[in-house]
Amino acid sequence: MKPEFVDRERELAWLEERFRSGGAELLVIYGRRRLGKTELLKRFLRSKRCIYFLASRTSLQDNVESLKKKIAEFIGKRLYERLQVRGLGELLTYLAEEVERPCLVIDEFGYLVELDRGVLTDLQAAWDEALSRRNFFLVLCGSSVSMFETEVLGYRSPLYGRRTGSWRVEPLSFRDARSFIPRYGFEDAVRVWAAAGGVPMYLRLFDDGLEFEENLKRVVFTKGAVLYDEGYFPLREELREPSTYLALLKYLAAGYNTIGKLASAMGADKANLTKYLAVLQSLGLVKHVVPYGQRRKGIYAVADNYMWFWLKFVLPNQSELELGYVDEVLRRIRPELEQYMGLVFEELVRQLVASRAVPLPFKPTYVGQWWKGEAQIDVVALDQHNALFAEVKWGRATSQDLTKLIENSQRVDVGGRRRHYLVVAREGSGVDWLIDFEELDKLTKPSR
Structure with a gap:
């Protein structure tokens, strides 16, 4: 049976420490999708008197009404469902008046910001005037990295200066990733790591009772499989011009690893490419590597293992894969696949050395x-x-x-x-x- 929850001891310890502080806390937890943020929060909330609310993309008013029902049920006063409130801030102020140490987790808070950016100003006013004085424990969680770093954490955000802590959730380490495939030896574990990285949801898809290549066919290369077209989603979720960024990533994965090479291959302006690469770096999809002893002369590379694998082996072959020619594609890419494993292994060894x-x-x-x-x-x-x-x-x-x-x-x-x-x-x-x-x-x- 696959584990439901792996690692995250540091994140849990941090949350527990902030909760035990007894004072007002406005915490921000964010990170790309599939990393287990919701499971982390649910694990933290075990045995705590706290409200967990998952926001939706319906409307801000609909979310406020849904949360109002949760609060009424939580405090045991159904009359609260009839409260007429002007927004989220006023609703949380009512909660603060009813509970000695109010505790609320809003998951996918970014949806509320998308629906109405005014929710940030509303929440800021409520925090300044009431919530911070009532020892309110509030956690805002979300999956849009770019939105959280600009709209919630950025210095132009109405909430700037109010947060008492923030944590960007990262992929699992190789050691922790192996918990999902315990029957695999080291070599096959590296192969899975090269295809799935440290993303818990991806790792759960691999069956360590099957040969690695059978797993590739089943969960990556077959049309309709989860990882067959997963590479499109982080770009569509985070970026306004996903096709431009996808083209840039395709060239990076193909070995065009400097600004000059990318500009020549894409016919693009170097200044614009620098901006695009900076955005991809902030999302954790691209890294800039400089050789020891140099300050310049660096190269760019795809930083996320799944995305790198998908760009190199799935996306270029989707015409054939759409027709079901999975075995033919695997036979053709096998030599290049081994070269790729060697590059991933190099980076893994650097990580293992760095983590001691x-x-x-x-x-x-x-x-x-x-x-x-x-x-x-x-x-x-x-x-x-x-x-x-x-x-x-x-x-x-x-x-x-x-x-x-x-x-x-x-x-x-x-x-x-x-x-x-x-x-x-x-x-x-x-x-x-x-x-x-x-x-x-x-x-x-x-x-x-």
């Missing part, structure tokens, strides 16, 4: 990579006195890989730091400093 899941003789404060021309080092990790250089191989490593790593590292200036070397690979021979898949499997096993 990989045992090292020091605790790194910087983790990145280095390249110059054709020379490349997959992992560079530093603290004040030490530097680690690591080669990452999806396949088998040999002594030549270590020799090349040491040679390339001589071109990297790390000052007087002590140099350490490591090779991370499926297996290896003649390599003194090696972490293989068997050891990585033990290091990344879920704690429960």
Whole structure:
């Protein structure tokens, strides 16, 4: 059975701490869809006297009426259903007068803002005049990252300066993602991670009783499957020009990874591309990577594993997939799929080093990579006195890989730091400093 709730200990601890403060709290929790925000809130609300309200896209008045019924039921006074209120702020003020420590969670608060931006001003006035003085515990939760960061958290928002805390919910770590596929070994777990990332809803779709490729056919490559066209939705949800951003992402996934290359391929203005890329970075869909020791000369890459996988393997083949040619597409892309797994594995190792899941003789404060021309080092990790250089191989490593790593590292200036070397690979021979898949499997096993 798939777990209903995984990880989120830090988020829960933060919510509990704020709740125990006893004072007025206006908390903002947001993050892209499918990450388990609602499940997090429901877990937090267990055994608490609190109202949970899920907003809808009907009308603001309809939402106020629905919440009014919930409040009437909560306080045990049906007469409250007949209250004539002018808006959300007045309704919450009535609640504050009836309950000693009012507690309310509004999920999908962004829907209310979409319906009437005036709800922000209304809520601000109620908070200033009444709610903050009644130790009101209010949580606003939503899935539109761009809206929350501008309309709710932005300095032009009526609520600016009122929030007492905010938390952007991120995808699960690799270790926690493995809780959804406990029967898979390390290699297959990486394959699932490469296709689904750390998104709980996506991970639940994979059956660890089936071969990985069967899962791909069933949940990704078959028309009608959830992940077949899921890549369109975050763009439509967040952006006004989804087709423009989709075109940009397609070129990024195809390897056009600098402003210059993207501008040439798309026939677009560099200044506009910079703006588009900044938006995609704020949504967590794109990252800008700069080699160690440089301030410029960076590249752009797709940051989300599912989106990267979908852009590389599903979207370009949808004409054939629409006709049901799943096996044919899989046969053709298999070599490229293995190359992709290698790139995802490199990034995963950097994450494992940064999170200190990989045992090292020091605790790194910087983790990145280095390249110059054709020379490349997959992992560079530093603290004040030490530097680690690591080669990452999806396949088998040999002594030549270590020799090349040491040679390339001589071109990297790390000052007087002590140099350490490591090779991370499926297996290896003649390599003194090696972490293989068997050891990585033990290091990344879920704690429960």
